[in-house]
Amino acid sequence: MKHHFSEWGPQVTRRPPASIYSIPEEEFLTRLEAILTECEAPTPKALKQSGLSDYCGGGLNQIGMLIDAAEKCRERWPEDSFALCVAIKSVIKGTTPLPVEDLRRLVALIVSWPELDLTLMPVDEIVKHLERHFGAQPLPGDWHASIQRMHDLVHPSTPKKSKTVQNLLGRIQDLTNPAMLHRLKPDDGWADRMREDLEVLGDTERRQWEELLGHLSVVYPEPPATTWEVGESELQTDARDREAFWREQTITFLKRQPATQWLETLQHKVHEIGVDDFHRMRLAWLQAIPSTGKPTTISQFSLNRSILEGLLWSGWHSGDPDFAYAVGLAGVFMLRNNSPLLRPAVQVLHHVNALNSTEVLSYLLSQAKAAIQKDLIEEARGLIAERRGISAGELNDLALPDSNFTELGRRGEILSGYTAELVVQPGDKVELRWYKPNGDPQKSLPAKVKREFPAEVRKLKATIKEVKATLATARFRLESAPLARRSWTSEKWRTRYIDHPVAGLLARRLIWNIEQEGQRTAAIFHQDRFIDVHDQEVRLRDDARITLWHPIEASEEEIIGWQNWLFAHELTQPFKQAHREIYVITDAERATEVYSNRFAAHIMAQSHFRALAKTRGWTAPYLGHWDGCDDTSAKREIPEWGLRVHFDHDGFQTDLTDPLGRGLLYLTSNHVRFFELEGNTVVPLHDVPPIVFTELMRDVDLFVGVCSMGNDPNWGDHGPGQQARDYWCDYSFGALSDSACQRREFLKNLIPRLKIADRCSFDDRFLIVRGDIRTYRIHIGSSNIQREPDNRYLCIVPKGIQENHDVFLPFEGDTRLSVILSKAFLLANDTAIDDPTIVRQIQN
Known part of the structure; x- marks a missing residue:
């Protein structure tokens, strides 16, 4: 019998360890016979002591001997089905297909019994093996008598046949039924x-x-x-x-x-x-x-x-x-x-x-x-x-699909005279719009289209998911391009990104290095042409080489120039590029030489950390109470540079436990270290290429910034342990991290452009907002708030804030910045706040 493809895994035969499967056949049968003689019935525990359970994992070569053991059970207790049941269950336990001849012997053994107890006899398992072997083909004629006997034994076994028994009887009958369609299981699909x-x-x-x-x-x-x-x-x-x-x-x-x-x-x-x-x-x-x-x-x-x-x-x-x-x-x-x-x-x-x-x-x-x-x-x-x-x-x-888009971010399709239009909106939102035959908008799916073209409608809805996945994939690959040392010829770059109807939505908003004629020029695609930071057109040659621009490789003047260009043209980049955080080695890291403590001693939520790390290409172990936590490092490999980075962390014990009992709720961060890709040789920090160092340290800063327990506005109310409360206070209102410092500089440039500028000022760590009732201090790192004059904590949960301010931001993806701006607009007009939980805190 040929096995199915799904049962043909890698062709590996594993030799069992000698310590387990060293019992000779004669010795095994002698042990079993002794147990059968001493026991009233061979319990699973007794059979395990005989070595039977060891042989069950030994592969197909042990099956025949185990059937011999089952037949000995039959000879020893002709009136007791339990002994036979235990042996047979041991034989056919698991999903490994049994040889046909051994399966035939099992069926013969089962049907030789005067009656069957379905609560003990593994008839269902035998039927599964038969179904697996013969698939859609009815059983050969020489099987029919045995199968009919099995059916007759099952049929009277219970006076009131349950749904399970009726199903089993139907499956036994199907084994000899030549009608194919009759044996298909209903599946609503x-x-x-x-x-x-x-x-x-x-x-x-x-x-x-x-x-x-x-x-x-x-x-x-x-x-x-x-x-x-x-x-x-x-x-x-x-x-x-x-x-x-x-x-x-x-x-x-x-x-x-x-x-x-x-x-x-x-x-x-x-x-x-x-x-x-x-x-x-x-x-x-x-x-x-x-x-x-x-x-x-x-x-x-x-x-x-x-x-x-x-x-x-x-x-x-x-x-x-x-x-x-x-x-x-x-x-x-x-x-x-x-x-x-x-x-x-x-x-x-x-x-x-x-x-x-x-x-x-x-x-x-x-x-x-x-x-x-x-x-x-x-x-x-x-x-x-x-x-x-x-x-x-x-x-x-x-592999980036165009999803049949015929123009940038747009696709149309006519069904029964109605036009379906897929449109990509800012923020990667994909809308399905319908238009009547006369061109007027249709608010919902037309009933005629739903009735006549159900498959096409399903495909349109699936396309929405596909486009969102394409945008997410393209964004990650573009953002990782400098780290992956990607470069393109001008022709491939235009075809695969700039002119791509989906990925082009991202690529046209990024700055690129164009290397041609021995010179490198930074340019962006704007109004159907490439221009530099001074709005001068850059003509692209066929032999040009294209790479993604990164601020770590640019001068401060060039970085500021591109930041101002984005504001002047009100262009929002798909991720931080011109405003990207830059991380360089500090004196403290030069002193430690092989590890960085820059992001150590933070308390992070484990589930959030692992989910975020996964999106950034890292793998992180799941720490719990059940093991010694030997591997406590999140890792990311950078094969293009021959390096591997480790972000060490340990479990943090609190009185709070995971409600599902799956592991530790919190972790404490530790060192960041770099290793050679092959082996465990530590690489000194000063030998790590600047582009690799800045990008991976940015990842770690992101992990801490997003996953820190200091971001929980309600932690002060339920946080267990003095250590955790002290950390929450330090993180919520303490010194700023690298990314928070750069966020402060961006806010200093942005706030003067806003209508609340006259109500805002800065000190070292806070954006200070003057309302009509009070003055408030928003921490630029955590976005937590203190109210003056007593610096008491003001709890405002971000999800309760309406982001109704019209503020242009030159990049997507900084959720913390959006929260800070939303809180600033809310508190600058504190007399208009109608949320009772916030009003009570302000007026108390």
Whole structure:
């Protein structure tokens, strides 16, 4: 019997450690017989003492011996089903497919019993193994008598048949039922759509389709050219060696392809039906997967899952972008429902010839959360890059989908005379607008369109998510471009970014270095041309080389010039570039030489920290009470510079606990250190390239600034422990961090431009706002507030502030700055505040 693709992982045979599986067969059977003689019935504990449970993990070569043990139980207690039950459960426990002959022996053993106790006998597990082996094909004729006997034993086993028993009886009957469609599980989705599409066909055509689906349900790969045998000692080598080993296995897995014989049979059956009809029906079924209401039909083993796997592999060399897109959306559904079909979906996307396969894999990667899922998708993308002969960075550029946008940030589509328009708004908001046939706006989805074009409407809504993911991905890659040492030719840069209908929304608002004729000029794309900081046009040559401009490489005069240019032209950058914080080595760091204490001794919320670190490309362990916390460093690798950075942190014990009991709520920050990428050699800080140092220290400053408990305005009311309260006070109103100091300088430049300028002033750490009732001090680091004259804390929760001030900001992404400005506008007009919780604090 050929196994399914999803059961063909990396071809590795692990040798069991000798200390566990060294009991000879004769000795094992002697032990078991002794236990059977001494016990009234072999309990699980007794069987474990015999060594039975050890042999259960030993692989397929132990199954026959275990069935022998089960038969001995049958001989010793002919009237007791419990002994037999325990042995059989030990034999078939787990998901490893049993050999057909051993499975046949088990069925014979079960049906030889005069009656079955379903509360003890693992009939359900045996049926699962049979379903796994034979998939869509009915059982061979020589199995029918045994299966009918099993059905007859189950049927009278309970006077009142529960829903579970009725379902089991139906599954047993289905094993010998030749009707394919009858055995599909209802799923409120693609399988129901398949059944509806095929039941209306004539008998001959429906029979051809059922034969094709039966073939799809047993897809199998070409046998591997090589197998590996790995012992315990090999797997206890260096972690990096193990990582390389499993990476090699993943690549081998991704390169597997369906067996030639299976493909030839598939091609023959598809031609019998009609190639166009098959492609049309397959696409419709794949597009219906995300609407499946019962995801267990593709997460647990079932006929549905087997057929769907075959449908995926039937297009493994397809050049149709619609097929690749449908597989991608189905992959997202599988990913979210933890279906094993995610693996073949990624395999197929790696093999297809569709040009949008990299775009689809990138979108799938943006939706993945588990590291094992991300690793699989990343390897698939890497193999595509290798096959196309391009770098990973170039593949990332090509993988940015245009989502069929025909102009910058805009796409239109006509359905039943109505026009659907997708428009990207500031802040990466994507709106779906409808217009009537006469051009007037339509407030909601037209009923006619909803009725006649449900698939197209679903696709438009999916496009909104895709565009948002594209913008987020492009923003991160552009922001990371200097760290990744990216550069482009002028032609590729214009095609992939400036003229890209989605990514161009970001790229046109950034400053770029243009290197040509031996000179480097900083320029920005404005009003359909490139201009420098003095508004002089920069003509781009074909041989120009383009990199992203970074302030660490610019003079102070140039930085200020670009900051003023942004204000003068009221252009908002997608992230801080001209106003980006710069971090250089301090004297204290030169003294410590190999580590920085700049961001040590902060208390951070662990869940917020790990989530934010993930978005910035870091990996952080989850610390809890359950282990020794040996690995307490967040890490990020920078392979382009041959470096790795560690941000050390430890658990912080408080009286507060995670309500879900999943780990520590808070962490305390410690050193920042740099290492060589390979190995554990520490790199002195003065040897770290300035661009690497500033960007990674900026990340750490961001982690502390966003995740510090000092940002919680209510902490003073419930914070446990004097240490935590002292920290909260110091952070809330103490010395400013590097990023806060630069925020203060920006505010000093911005405030004179605002209508509340005459009510604002500054001291070292505070923006001072004069209201009509009181004067207030807003800390520029934490945004917490003190009221004068007694400097009492004034609690205003940011989510309760209405951001109704009309203030131009030359960059996106600084939430703390927005909160400070919102509070300043609110308090400058304190007589108009109507929130009773704030009014009581002000008037008290």
